[in-house]
Amino acid sequence: xxxxxxxxxxxxxxxxxxxxxVYGPYFFLHQQNSxxxxxxxxxxxxxxxxxxxxxxxxxxxxRVTDERDRLIELRGYRAGYLTIASLMVLxxxxxxxxxxxxxxxxxxxxxxxxxxxxxxxxxxxxxxxxTAAQIVAYRRAL
Amino acid sequence: xxxxxxxxxxxxxxxxxTQQELADRVGVTRQTVIAIEQDKxxxxxxxxxxxxxxxxxxxxxxFQYDPRGKR
Numbered sequence: 001x002x003x004x005x006x007x008x009x010x011x012x013x014x015x016x017x018x019x020x021x022v023y024g025p026y027f028f029l030h031q032q033n034s035x036x037x038x039x040x041x042x043x044x045x046x047x048x049x050x051x052x053x054x055x056x057x058x059x060x061x062x063r064v065t066d067e068r069d070r071l072i073e074l075r076g077y078r079a080g081y082l083t084i085a086s087l088m089v090l091x092x093x094x095x096x097x098x099x100x101x102x103x104x105x106x107x108x109x110x111x112x113x114x115x116x117x118x119x120x121x122x123x124x125x126x127x128x129x130x131t132a133a134q135i136v137a138y139r140r141a142l
Numbered sequence: 143x144x145x146x147x148x149x150x151x152x153x154x155x156x157x158x159x160t161q162q163e164l165a166d167r168v169g170v171t172r173q174t175v176i177a178i179e180q181d182k183x184x185x186x187x188x189x190x191x192x193x194x195x196x197x198x199x200x201x202x203x204x205f206q207y208d209p210r211g212k213r
Contacts, residue, residue, distance in 0.1 A: 006171045008171075009173070064171050066170040067174075067189060068174045068185075069174075141177075
């Protein structure tokens, strides 16, 4: 099956796998927010992406990207932008609501770490959406 | 039914050309050629002209527009 995928498609599958491997444990298993954990995650995703993309590039002879690849990439960015915009509106709405009814009772350090996780989570969801949207577009008719 | 249909597969077979060969000469990926032949992707005007030129036929012989078809 891999021989029927273009270089760009293989790259996307590798990106999605890296994102799920690195971000999944953090958001589903972690117990406490931490700046060090977020920094570790960022370094981890960068290293894993470099490794996976290098392997794919080394084993792919034809690395041409054409108009269809660029069109699908634009669709991915559109999906990612809509996702992060929606999450931001939702997040701001919830923040306003909790502040208005007095539920927001976090000390200063917790507020910072909480928002770090929330905003980073939004970015991660949008990035995964962007990648997944491109993978779907490659499988379907444009 | 797609709005734009093509006979690229038949024309390519007549010239004993592989999908990769056509892709290389047009400047697209083999997967794009596959998508075009399967009516999953309508190429740009420039690419359509290149395909017709490589296959040695007028563009109307390669691609047909059906106003009743939908995208």
